Amino acid sequence: MMIEFSKVAFVDSVYDLRRLPGQLVPEIAFAGRSNVGKSSLINTLVNRKNLVKTSSKPGKTESLNFFKVEGGLHLVDLPGYGFARKDQKTREAWQDLISGYIISRTALVCVVVIIDIRHELKQLDREMVDWLASNGKPFLIVYTKADKLSNNEQAKQAAALDAALNIRPAERLLFSSQTGQGREELRKRLAEAAGQAD
Template structure:
């Protein structure tokens, strides 16, 4: 994955707006404020390519980024944020579900989870749903810089058990330090080959 050449493509609010063509896509999903946009900036080595905010609900559309003329990375709106208008939230969920269900370009969903917290019901539901749909998904536990090494290990084991994944099938990450970045890039490559 060549991150030297990256550009913003489009903010998508409906299926009709999705980019045409058959470039492979990798989508980044997770609860509001978990650090999806930060992780993308870290991955692409850009400071402000993707809008980041301390206030949850910052990303409100499917945002497409073209990487190395080779693939699209897709920043998805976060879920599980109650303060967003209920009707609006349902509409987003509908769009994201339809996108994930029908998009032939989609190779993998990176499911981003805060390493500090226990697995939330919404994460469990999304993971189960992706599994049932046969959509490849990769759990990434982020914000590891906020925990001590011991706590990192303990929390990771709890999340592994709750998700039913083995340690080799997930990654720890920090957008602050860049830890896990190279591993994640290498892992994503494998989804592009299949």
């Protein structure tokens, strides 16, 4: 399968699981805490500046946003988790939307979990990874904002996060939307994941 990541188009914003598009192609979802750089990562992945709207305000994405990539793949931008300033009802609705989609979607071949490399592992990130693992959902960890650290600091922080998540280095990659670090590797891994769905 030849995935053309730079040929991408918006499909739909889904606020209700009953309105999900047909499961015609493999899907890759992007999950992360609010304001972790999810939109920037997707824009960098597909080589577009504003395909996914970025915001300095966390909690901007409130729906499942589907994008079609040429070659037979959907990218799905999930609402950020753990944003405290939204009311409880809204947060619960988001969680139901995210978990309902991930659990029920047979077309979903990988969840990219985006974690800021600069910080210690947050409880919400640990819970997301543990939840995916316990439900048998394939995932790939991406440590983003790598450009903010020196190479030595990157290695040190990545090793600490690996240990905290109990994963091997092969199960994650380092990424920067500023420098493009990790973009080709991420494209390769996602294309492989999509190919495994055939």
